[in-house]
Each structure stands twice: as structure tokens, then as C-alpha cells.
Amino acid sequence: MINKNHGTDYENIRLDRSGQAEAFDVIGDRYDEAFPHKEGQVAAADWLIGSLAAGARVLDLGCGTGVPTARQLADAGFEVVGVDLSGGMVKLAREYVPGATFHQLDLADLRPGGPRDLGRFDAVAAFFSLLMLPRAEIPLALLTVRHLLVPGGLFVLSMVEADVDDFSIPFLGRTIRVSGYLLEDLRKVIETAGFEIAEESSYTYAPAVADVPPEEQVFLCCRRLD
Numbered sequence: 001m002i003n004k005n006h007g008t009d010y011e012n013i014r015l016d017r018s019g020q021a022e023a024f025d026v027i028g029d030r031y032d033e034a035f036p037h038k039e040g041q042v043a044a045a046d047w048l049i050g051s052l053a054a055g056a057r058v059l060d061l062g063c064g065t066g067v068p069t070a071r072q073l074a075d076a077g078f079e080v081v082g083v084d085l086s087g088g089m090v091k092l093a094r095e096y097v098p099g100a101t102f103h104q105l106d107l108a109d110l111r112p113g114g115p116r117d118l119g120r121f122d123a124v125a126a127f128f129s130l131l132m133l134p135r136a137e138i139p140l141a142l143l144t145v146r147h148l149l150v151p152g153g154l155f156v157l158s159m160v161e162a163d164v165d166d167f168s169i170p171f172l173g174r175t176i177r178v179s180g181y182l183l184e185d186l187r188k189v190i191e192t193a194g195f196e197i198a199e200e201s202s203y204t205y206a207p208a209v210a211d212v213p214p215e216e217q218v219f220l221c222c223r224r225l226d
């Protein structure tokens, strides 16, 4: 069942972003160096490219450095808007992908009735960004994605498969808090938020640095149900 009461729900939780943007401000380019192979992410963006009409408007939520996704989508001729909490990441993204527009924003700012309105999009990508929210907030973020999409709009996301909630981990010399689900539970969360899953893939990924252990990455290609 789709929860239509999302505006109010955001008002009832305290958003704790402490340390999250600061970590990525410092990590910067090292994120891409630690995760050099992005076949799953590139394939999911290719699904968007193959499914969208020329000139479509696409939002990259938690865009990081803009590489590879914002760049891949801009190179495909879409109007790309990227949003990230980290000012450092937004600065890099503007440099690396001059053909897209980037904003330093919290994705919660884009909620229905929230402080920023970037208009509607034909597609939203959220690769490894929703995992930086506590679980209590992930359904609200998904309802924000729904709100940002035109009816029938496309949504691609990736998560790390793990049964954790707001769990502190060492990450590239900093500490960040992450959440995840087992795959079955992730599917339920996505479907409950009003999406149908069209395609799904998983990859076992060993990052190119010692302090990040191997992880199971899940990519979902979804469509907004009306």
C-alpha cells in the first residue's frame, strides 16, 4: 500500500546528517579510485538510456563526483540534474561533467512541500546514496523519488545487500553510517513505495582498497506505478 502521508512523516523524524557529507568532502576522488569497476551501475544507466526518449530529464540523486552516471547520461543527450549533500562532491561533479547541472542539497529537501522544487523528471538514478539514510527514512526518500517522477517515470537504484540500520563503518579513512536490507526485504520496500521492479542484477564486489570489505551490490531498474 502506498503511504500518501509522507509530508507529515518527514516532520516526525529528526534528520541526522552528522559526519555524512563531511566524510565525502574529504573522500572526494578516492571514492572512484576505491570502486573502479562499475559494470552494474553502467548497465543500469544503459537501461535508462535504452528506455527514455531523446532529451529526457534525469535526476542523479546522491550523484557523488558525477562519474560515471551523470556523465554517461549527459553524454547520451539527456538533461541531467545532479544533487548531493557533499559540497566537495558537487564541486568535483561540476568540473567532471560540465554538461549537467548540480546542486548541493539534501535529498530530503526535495520532498513534497519541501524547501526545494526542481520540477519533475522522466527518470531518477540513486546509486549507493539511499544506503546512507537510516532505514526509517528510506521509505520517505522513495516517496520523494515517486513525487519527483512523472507518471510511469523510471527509477534505477543500487544498494549493498546487508541487514543493517544506521550502522557505523570505517570507509576510506572516515566513518560513515549505512543501512541495507536483504534482497527480499529491499524488493518489498521498493514495491510498497509504489514502484514495479522491471529488472534486477547482483554483483559481488571487492573494492580496490584494504579497509572496505567485499560486498554484494544489488541494482534494481524500476517504473513508477500510477
Ligand SMILES: C[S@@+](CC[C@H](N)C(=O)[O-])C[C@H]1O[C@@H](n2cnc3c(N)ncnc32)[C@H](O)[C@@H]1O
Binding pocket: 020, 021, 024, 041, 061, 062, 063, 064, 065, 067, 068, 083, 084, 085, 086, 089, 105, 106, 107, 108, 126, 127, 128, 129, 132, 133
Ligand atoms: C557512496 S556515494 C555514491 C556516489 C554516486 N552515486 C556513485 O554511485 O558513484 C553516496 C553519495 O550520496 C551522498 N549523500 C549521502 N546522503 C545524502 C543525502 N541525504 N542527500 C543527498 N546526497 C546524499 C554522499 O555525499 C555521496 O556523494
